[in-house]
Amino acid sequence: MRAVIWQLLQREWQLSWRRPGDVLNPLVFFAMVITLFPLAVGPEPQMLQRMASGVIWVAALLATLLSLDGLFRSDFEDGSLEQWVLSPHPLTLLVLVKVLHHWLMCGVLLVLLTPLLGMMLALPWSVIPVLCVTLLLGTAVLSLLGAIGAALTVGLKGGGSMLLALLILPLYIPVLILGTGTMDAALQGLPVQGYLLWMSCLAVLALSLSPLAIAAGLRIGVSE
């Protein structure tokens, strides 16, 4: 069991290392959206600070969505998913590892960029750690939920990304509201533990339930 997890992580790492575009695209998108905002709305720190958390969260959400479309597509097309489904190892475990890798390559890298981009949007240093923690938990939820949509749309010929967005965006809204709510509280100096606990709740819920849904979606996709 441990061997297959390790092998899968290694394989995913090799795949992203040899196709760096897939990893860099969402990151560049995230950085570009946030850099363009101050240019468009003007450099007043008060206004930027008011908008900062919303802009960062929306950009992170869309960047994750952008990267999700291809999550299972190539494995579906070259027949790898058939072998996954036929493997004696539980498909839920395999997809969980795959999504974990996606989160490391997308969510975690976004969070690493965030302090710099937060500074550009005039966020005070004191709230940056809170922003990073909420984004870290939030992007995990986004990856897990989004993978359900990616699994359900994997067999569709063309137009899959549009349907993916329609399916998944409503599920992303609670994460968005909670994430920006945390930031508002932090900016006003209010306690944020409650928000963080709720976010952790969502993360645990997504972590425990979504692998089942992803695996079921992939089974349907492969059986078509």
Next chain:
Amino acid sequence: MAAEQIDIIDLTCERDERELFRGLSCRLQAGEVLQVAGPNGAGKTSLLRILAGLMPAADGDVHYGGRSVLGGSGREHWRRSLLFLGHATAVKATLTAEENLAWLCALDQPVAPEAIWDALAAVGLRGYEDVPCRQMSAGQQRRVALARLRLQHKPVWVLDEPFTALDQAAVRALEQQILAFADTGGTVVLTTHHSLDHLSQVRQLDLGRVV
């Protein structure tokens, strides 16, 4: 490792509300090779995918060693006994031959790198271990996939068009390998448009005639 008896019982397959075949029954003993034949669209690949458990059957059942494998108690045992090689070979173009095989085998049971090198040499790909598969020809990629037959020791092979893109020497080698495998008690179900008439041990199942 001998295969157990495979029974296909009254199997019916529908795709997009179109019936491909109905009431298909067949019994396969250990050591038999079954070639599924029929015109394009007759449901050859669908039959293989149903057998492998990738696609639900509209009706009927498949038994392995007397136990149902389509949702029955024999499912786990069947999955551990089966090597399925689909039309899409599951070979990743960005990975090297060795990485591909290491992963595909690890999905079941990890194998040593030495075994992978030997298997690649046996399919005529010595020296290609570290070449990304996208730089290989279609036939060479097919050979990488076929190297799994030498690495994963399973009693039942289900092969969808295994001869595609292979050159004549490789076709003959694969035929010999299939016969040798059958001699040790393995069961093979395969589809191909390539004629296997010169092999007397191969049974034919013509889907064009079943309907």
